Amino acid sequence: MSKTAVLEIEGKKYEFPLEVGSEKELAIDIKQLRGATNGVTTIDPGFKNTGSCKSAITFLDGEQGILRYRGYAIEDLAEKASFLEVSYLLIFGELPTKVQLDKFEQDIKDQSLVDEDVHKILDAFPKNAHPMGVLSSLTSALTAFNPKSVEYSSADDMYKAIVMLMGKFPVLVSWCMRKMKGLPLDFGDVDLGYEENFAMMMFKRPNKQYKASKVVLDALDKLLILHADHEQNCSTSTVRIVGSSHAGLFASISAGISALWGPLHGGANQAVIEMLEAIKNDGGDYEKYIAKAKDKNDPFRLMGFGHRVYKNFDPRAKIIKVAAEQVLNDLGIEDPVLDVAKGLSDVALNDEYFKSRNLYPNVDFYSGIIYRALGIPVEMFTVLFAMGRLPGWIAQWKEMRENKEPIGRPRQLYVGEPLRPYVSIENR
Ligand code: CMC
Numbered sequence: 001m002s003k004t005a006v007l008e009i010e011g012k013k014y015e016f017p018l019e020v021g022s023e024k025e026l027a028i029d030i031k032q033l034r035g036a037t038n039g040v041t042t043i044d045p046g047f048k049n050t051g052s053c054k055s056a057i058t059f060l061d062g063e064q065g066i067l068r069y070r071g072y073a074i075e076d077l078a079e080k081a082s083f084l085e086v087s088y089l090l091i092f093g094e095l096p097t098k099v100q101l102d103k104f105e106q107d108i109k110d111q112s113l114v115d116e117d118v119h120k121i122l123d124a125f126p127k128n129a130h131p132m133g134v135l136s137s138l139t140s141a142l143t144a145f146n147p148k149s150v151e152y153s154s155a156d157d158m159y160k161a162i163v164m165l166m167g168k169f170p171v172l173v174s175w176c177m178r179k180m181k182g183l184p185l186d187f188g189d190v191d192l193g194y195e196e197n198f199a200m201m202m203f204k205r206p207n208k209q210y211k212a213s214k215v216v217l218d219a220l221d222k223l224l225i226l227h228a229d230h231e232q233n234c235s236t237s238t239v240r241i242v243g244s245s246h247a248g249l250f251a252s253i254s255a256g257i258s259a260l261w262g263p264l265h266g267g268a269n270q271a272v273i274e275m276l277e278a279i280k281n282d283g284g285d286y287e288k289y290i291a292k293a294k295d296k297n298d299p300f301r302l303m304g305f306g307h308r309v310y311k312n313f314d315p316r317a318k319i320i321k322v323a324a325e326q327v328l329n330d331l332g333i334e335d336p337v338l339d340v341a342k343g344l345s346d347v348a349l350n351d352e353y354f355k356s357r358n359l360y361p362n363v364d365f366y367s368g369i370i371y372r373a374l375g376i377p378v379e380m381f382t383v384l385f386a387m388g389r390l391p392g393w394i395a396q397w398k399e400m401r402e403n404k405e406p407i408g409r410p411r412q413l414y415v416g417e418p419l420r421p422y423v424s425i426e427n428r
Pocket of ligand 1: 264301302303304306308359364
């Protein structure tokens with residue numbers, strides 16, 4: 001028996017189909033709402049109750065702390081898979097065979113050279129420009145350097161655009177950091193593996209050999225995998241909606257980067273370290289800041305605690321906490337800011353205020369700690385998030401195009417002035 005939802009408006013009943021997702025979630029299909037009701041719309045600021053699409057990519061259950069990519073548990077993927085394997089899985093729907101993965105990696109490498117003129121664009125930015133702005137601009141500029149439009153009905157064309165972006169993006173990410181640090185740009189080494197090459201482009205100094213340690217590679221791999229997709233969040237929805245106008249892949253991803261930049265989204269990892277530094281500079285008394293966070297008259301919040309969707313625990317945080325401890329141990333890092341982080345989380349996790357509100361450290365609390373331990377400047381944290389999110393954005397954009405979704409165009413409830421006569425300027 002098909003399920004329906006009944007809506008009553010001004011005494012008249014309307015029936016709408018109920019859709020059932022693979023995890024038994026229900027959604028009311030209101031596609032016919034305006035037509036059937038003569039123009040009634042819904043209001044849902046922030047789209048908190050609105051499913052903008054059907055998607056087969058990522059499943060998350062905030063109450064139970066579940067995150068899965070294409071049906072695979074994030075815990076399994078973070079422990080056993082590489083970032084490129086996960087990228088392939090997200091974009092093409094299945095884990096690759098060895099042959100498929102090798103081809104994917106080779107095709108990416110073949111497309112990884114960035115035009116020297118992009119370098120000139122980067123030169124024009126001031127050294128202290130925020131790297132998220134720079135990354136968004138350079139990604140958008142890729143369209144100008146690769147103007148052939150993608151024929152979306154051609155699998156070959158799609159594939160070419162995808163490997164091109166997967167190849168060039170790590171180069172742009174590393175350039176953003178090298179520019180900030182005053183280091184000469186590096187075009188990478190295609191004889192290295194994807195993550196190894198990325199680490200080399202990020203960290204190699206011009207006067208010193210560089211070989212990424214296993215600790216660094218493992219930590220980077222985990223961080224990238226944990227950030228790779230998170231269903232219809234702000235930046236992903238941006239990528240889908242920009243792409244729905246049939247703007248190209250690079251332009252759509254560039255818009256996603258701008259959306260990710262904000263402190264309410266990807267910028268939170270930067271806010272965590274800035275908060276920890278402020279506490280350290282104030283004498284390191286984290287108990288004082290726990291009290292401030294609990295004080296309803298104080299706007300201070302513990303950055304890196306709580307989550308809009310995860311109300312039990314953030315499964316990514318569990319994994320990254322272990323990785324952070326490993327990185328700090330293996331690199332033998334002692335940093336007073338990290339002591340503050342540990343003190344804060346130990347106290348908060350045992351405090352009734354935080355326990356009763358289900359406020360646990362989220363992924364951003366620990367990711368910033370690892371980035372800092374690796375020597376990555378705080379402004380680059382969100383750029384690293386973008387690097388991880390790239391395959392998710394690509395997968396979501398590809399799904400949107402393949403499903404032939406209509407252009408994104410929400411409605412509104414107009415609450416402005418009704419029609420009024422124009423008043424000439426001398427009579428106002
Ligand atoms: N510190 C202190 N109290 C908090 C915090 C916090 N970080 N977060 C929530 N609360 C309290 C809040 O004051 C409220 O208390 P009460 O019930 O007494 O009024 C209660 O917990 C519920 O808070 P809420 O604002 O209704 O929760 P929310 O789901 O709307 O907010 C949040 C989620 C992530 C915006 C919020 O927890 C927060 O501001 N956290 C700090 C910023 C942060 O770390 N953001 C990164 C999120 S992960 C990034 C990603 O996945 O994209």
